[in-house]
Amino acid sequence: MADDPLLELTNLSVKFPTDDGIVHAVDNVSYSLAEGETLGIVGESGSGKSVTSLAILGLLPKRAQITGSVRFRGRELLTLSDKEMQPLRGKNIAMIFQDALTSLNPVFRVGDQIAESITAHRTLGKDQLSERVIDLLELVGIPNPKERANQYPHEFSGGMRQRAMIAMSIANEPDVLIADEPTTALDVTIQAQVLEVMDRVKDRTSSAIVLITHDLGVIAGVADRVLVMYAGRPVEIGTADEIFYKPRHPYAEGLLASLPRLDRRSGGERLHRIKGQPPSLVLLPPGCAFNPRCPHAKHNICDGPRPELVSIGRGEHKSACLRVNEIYADEMAVS
Amino acid sequence: MLKFVLRRILFSIPILIISSLLVFWGIRLAFDPTARYRQSRDAARVIAEKRKEFGLDRPILAQWWSWATKFVRGDWGVSYTTDDHVTSMVSRALGFTMQLIFWGMLISLVVAVFVGVYSAVRQYSFGDVLFTSLSYLGVAMPPFWFALLLIQFTSVWPKTHWDLDRPIFFFVGLHSSGQSGINMDYVRHLVLPVLTLSVQSIAVWSRFQRASMLDVLSADYIRTARAKGLPRRKVILKHGLRNALLPLVSQTAVDSAALFGGLVITEQIFSIPGMGRLFLAALQNGDVNVLLAWMLTGAVFVILFNLIADIVYGLLDPRIRVQ
């Protein structure tokens, strides 16, 4: 159906039974992705960002209890069997993982692993196949692609490995590309290079991208829309501009404020930090998950009902802060 | 590659020399090769003669040296007990032992890998629990007792109770008299000794393989393979197995010494005239020439074994390949 969004998550929840209790890794996440759009998902470790993506592809372990809905072009994915998901994985929806050193098989050549992405979904002649692999390596900016294709992952540098992973994921020009912390394991300088590669890739393949990271700096300038997650729950969602310039949730605010900025005067100013620790996903406090660390927390409001994403103002900007109207009264009056 | 092999062999030589000296010295101290002549007529004179013949009056180092110089030139001497040439004794025995080792290792590896992979993929299933329990039993069971039980229950008891002509499985030697080559008769002779040899190896290696496979299956690159849309079987067998075999290869090299130990028991119980039997007989009689030849042959095999394991490992794991 033409009107269906490319990817639509509705009330997705993932629970893991453990010895210590049930871990609510993802709690009621909803978002939709349109063709060619880039959505950034931001949050600390343990906020459920990766688990959400693994759920989309059906890559979670069997003991995970998944509820809700994930629709790809209108087709429900959560009810599909593993066999039914296989044609979609790597072809319609592809994923780039965080650590390319452990995510690439150490005993096979890089070129072969990229070729495998392709042959998993169609048959190509040997020459055509290697041509395509070399093309892909070139696209992601790996020099001497012909020799490199015959090398093993341990012979690549960190940045090159990540590029190889990117090449592997776009081999079939997927509709949706999920990048799970693609730059986290890399040095800052290499990070920039990899992001640039992803930009190029986006232009070439016009895939929609879900970019997952804990680093707001990575999102800036790349994402169209941003979803902020905390303790497995969505806390704010909106366009990049809205989130960066008009955050409407104390956690999002805190994240932005703790970014070290070169354009502010440093004179004696300490780095802002959000006090406290992320909560255990087994023992979440009642009400808002951010309550214990929130500078604006108010008893009887913030520890009462669970907050849901609620629209603020026009457009798609939503916040899950129960006190959003009070805290941001001034800003909202202006806009 | 050649340099690697040569270096290995070179390093082993001093150890071999010293070990042979130690063993020579130990055996001379503990065993008297003229012991069997004590019962003969005119014992004193015969013993004195033999002592001169064997050079027992000279200092031990000198005795060892004359043995060593002859040994490296291919003269392995003569057995004290059978007067046979040691070289032919050893090569005959080697033939039998090689067969046992070959079948034993083959069966052990194949079964262990299969059981290990199955147990890992179907973790906690009935099959897994069954195999795990069997492994515990296999490890705790004394191999020689297992051999005796096998003979009792699969061979002797069925023969007497079902009034058979001949037992189903044979437990003496590798061929019935008059038979040779690879045929049913051979197989019926092989079953029990090979089982005895492999029971401990299978028990240990299958658990090892299970753990190794479980490790591998939780690795990131397995997740990547699935994310590429590959079918489950391919992910497990192609991406998983190859990585999971690596630790086992190293482990078999380490365990090879234990396998040789198991040989002694197996050959003794099943009357197979291999290296193990040769060793026991020589040990009982203090037959130095045979013992030393045996030890050095064995040492060469252990070194060879480790070498092969290293090469295979390098073949499987490109990160280790000798550049």
Add this chain to the structure above:
Amino acid sequence: MTLSDEETAPELIPIDKIEEIIEEMPEADEGDLELVAGAEPVARSQFRLVTRRFFRHKAAVISLFFLTVVLVMCFGASWVAPFPRNKIDLLAEIVGPGRDHLFGVDQLGRDYFTEILYAGQVSLKIGIAVGLISTVIGFAAGAIAGYFGGAIDNALMRFTDLFLLIPGLAILAVALKYFGYKDLTIILVLAGVAWMSVARVVRSQVLSLREKEFVEAARASGASSRRIILRHILPNMLGPIMVNATLGIAAAIIVEATLSFLGFGIQPPKSSWGKMLSDAEGQIGGKSAYLLYFPGLMLLIVVLCVNFIGDGLRDAFDPQAKH
């Protein structure tokens, strides 16, 4: 935590509750105790933590019970055994297991159950002693070699290399023939061979532990080598030491049994389970085949129990380890 105007103070957890909570957490260790309780880590709690985890392992607990029963019955044979030891009665009727004779009667008319109990004393004594001694020596040698490295380490490695090539059986047979077959000799000789593989494994573990940050930190703060080994490295190895000891005991029991079975271990008139099996070997297929079952069964049960206890210990000390 910045607390705003109207908020509730966090609930304070009483100290004894904290200990309980920590005991429930499977990964709690010394470090956690410090963080939460804010006081000196209580060594007693860690001991309790380990024992608690051990008792969660059902197989280990059952094994401990069975093993204790066997130990008591064997070492208390003078009270437990229904008949006096070695009561040969050549005119007695040789019967199988029944009411009068729990395990039947052997070829010399002795009550088999009684003989098994007394033989058990020998098998168990030797096995346990060898296991413990070889573990202690192996760990000490390996730790010293691994920690100090250099010449000491080299010496250890070359020395053990030597004995890798010489078959253990040869060393044992020679040494026993030379030094005699007293129990103590057997124990010392077996331990003298067994400690080497323990030492090698420990050495490599200590080598890697040495590079860990907490050792560097200790060294940086001026701790002496002895202090580092005793207070930092050894406590981390307590678990592996105990596990290794159990494995060593199990292996020693089987080795002694094998040696005695081959005739190189316990000599008559003394007896061990392995020796009893050797005597019973001729009974295969005969009416008294039951003579084969019981000694082997005892060996199997004891080794199985020891292995399970080792598993339980491993889980108790390091629940994160994969097995």
